[in-house]
Amino acid sequence: MKNQKLYNGLFARVLLIMIFFFGCLFLIGKGFYYNAVLAGLFGIVLLVELYFYIKNQFSFYDKILLSILRNDFSANFPEENKKNNFRNLYLLYDTLKFQKQEQTSKELIYRSILDNIDTAALILEKEDEDWNIFMMNDCFSDLFKVPKVSHWKYLKNYLPSLCDEIEKVGFTDIKSAISIKIEDQDLQTFVLQTSQTQTYDKEYFIILLDSIQRVIEKKEKEAWINLMKIISHELMNSLTPIRALSQNLLQIVDQEKLEEEDFDDIKSSISTIINRSDHLQVFVENYRKLAMLPTPNKQMTPINALFDDCLRIMNPILKDENIELINEIKSSRSILIDKNQMEQVIINLITNSIYALKEKTDKKMFLSSYTDNNRFFIVISDNGKGIDPIIKDKVFLPFFTTRKDGAGIGLTLSKNIIEAHGGYLSCQTDEDKTDFVICLI
Known part of the structure; x- marks a missing residue:
């Protein structure tokens, strides 16, 4: 119904042309040649008018379709076209124009967010078999003194070490450290993280780089x-x-x-x-x-001897609390440690587990050890109440405690001792079990 006027206009024009055409033939048959010529001229005028009418209609179609295909929504069209024959077509154009404006606004917001983060970000877009630079944030450009180039091959001229590292693994996911030389400065170490993503027929590769020194400074500042x-x-x-x-x-x-x-x-x-x-x-x-933690006085110490001494101290408390101890440490190996400091760590962790088991009826504590990639691991676990996810990131902070009689230095001191030995102390918890893992190199 919305295009009825268009169809009616075409039908009326074609009908008039046919009437004049048959009228012309009829007049010639009757011998009225002058009248026939006059009718023919009117028919030609109507035919020319029909041509321009159709041309104008298709011209509007062409113009609006080309605008859509070229993703150009800057054109303005007559108001009558918006209401009459081309209402549906203009509605499509207007909808796509709104979506384009909305997409552009979102892209500006995303770009603004990327430009305001402290991490260097680079997004590549794959075209055929080549990678082009889809987006480079200000941090990347400023940090590496690189202009916002559009092609990967141009970026290689500025950052060959980064590009070679990514090409070497075939643009696959990476999470590692990389040393990059910026202009005439010394080599700097960065944390490199990459990931691939695909949307419809487009493939993107995201590269994130952060200075290790800046990460350390940020963590130190937060700790202070x-x-x-x-x-x-x-x-x-x-x-x-x-x-x-x-x-x-x-x-x-x-x-x-x-x-x-x-x-x-x-x-x-x-x-x-x-x-x-x-x-x-x-x-x-x-x-x-x-x-003022003293430097560890390391000596080769048997694992069994270390735990025997610790359990000799803690066994009476474990029995008083009705805690079942499952000791799976049967390693005969020796490790290079400060025995007194390491005893302090193990006693702290066992004491922590005893407190976590206070409200349990079936109390169990597990001791185990294993070796992986030339690293020795000690695991002290319990089936206690676990650690609330809200405070999980705070358990190693100095003076943080959930115990009324606690000083809040046990876990912090233990962590510092392990780190002084060149290892690390971590915590893993779920509904059924909490593990404190000591890693020694």
């Missing part, structure tokens, strides 16, 4: 901020009541005459000040343990 928050919290918790009580004492002793109850207030205030001072002293001592 967290540590300062904890220290400030502890100091204020003690200094605030000490100051308040000191002011109260000053007011009492300034009185001309002291009553008996004033002496009770003085004793109570002094007792509280001593308690808070003791707390501060313990806090400082614990901090000194973390900050």
Whole structure:
């Protein structure tokens, strides 16, 4: 119905041309040649008008279809075309134009996000068998002093080491460290991470690079901020009541005459000040343990001897708590460690597991060890309450604890000791089991 006017217009014009054409033949047959010529001229005029009418209609079709094919939505069309014969076609054009504008807006937002992150990002787009640069963020361009080139072969002229590394593995997923020389500077080490993705008939390759030094600095800054928050919290918790009580004492002793109850207030205030001072002293001592950890005095130590000594200390506590110990450590090998420091780590981890098993009825603790890629692993596990995912990233922070009587340095100290040995301490937890894994190189 919407194109009815178009069909009616064509039909009327064709009908008029046919009437004049047959009328012309009829007049010739009757011998009215002058009238026949006149009718023929009118028919020719109508035929020419029909030609231009159809041409105008198809011209609009061509123009709007070319705009869609070329992805160019800047053209403006007459209002009558939007309402009459080409309503559906213009509706398609308008819909695609809106989608294009929406897509452009999203691309600008995505590009803005990429340009404002601290990680160097490069996105490649595959065309035939060649890779072209689809997007390069400002961080990548600034960090490596590279102009925003459009082809992979041009990028190779600026960063041959990076391009050779990616080509060597055939544009597959990578997660590793890479050394890159930037202009005349020394080699710098970066964390390289790549991934492939495909959308319809397009294939993309994403490259992310981050300076290891910047990652370390960021982690160090976060660690310092967290540590300062904890220290400030502890100091204020003690200094605030000490100051308040000191002011109260000053007011009492300034009185001309002291009553008996004033002496009770003085004793109570002094007792509280001593308690808070003791707390501060313990806090400082614990901090000194973390900050002044001695260098490990490493000696070859049998694994069995290490655990026998630790369990000799902890077995009475395990029995009192009705904890079933499943010891699967049967290694006869020796490792190069500071035995006293490593005993402290194992006792800390076993104590941590004992606390986690407090609310369980069926209490089990597991000790195991294994070797993988020339690294020795010790695993201390329990089937306790586990670690809440909310606090999982905080368990190794200094002075962080969920225990009322805890100092919050056990896991931090253990982690520092293992790292001083050149290894690492990690934690894995699920609903049924929590593992603390010691890795020693």
